[in-house]
Amino acid sequence: MAEQVKGPASYFPSIEKKYGRPVEEWFALIREHGVEKHMETVAWLKTEHGLGHGHANALVAHVRAQP
Template sequence: MTKETVKGPASYFPSIEAKYGRPIAEWKALIRAQSGKKHMELVAWLKEEHGMGHGHANALVADTLRE
């Protein structure tokens, strides 16, 4: 058996939860509540308001908007 490796934005999720102390579902709900903002506006918001790094913010926004 081979262990399936998580790829793409979701590969960041364990470290996001560990570093910022919220489950991914909560971060996604916060992103969805920012209606009308574009991808990079949401990334900037996460960085400015929540102190998130660019890669983590970008991964969360990309995965949330993909849904």
């Protein structure tokens, strides 16, 4: 039985399905956008790319958690 994915990664399949792009592309966009405060980046994804709040938050949280 597969282990259930938890945390921000649990949103990734629905993000890919809803927005038609692999999460790796979203991660790259976030990194290219530059280092800002978490919620500023979430707001940017929502306004510029039409993501919902939960999806944007999950992507930003994942990228910011990386070393």
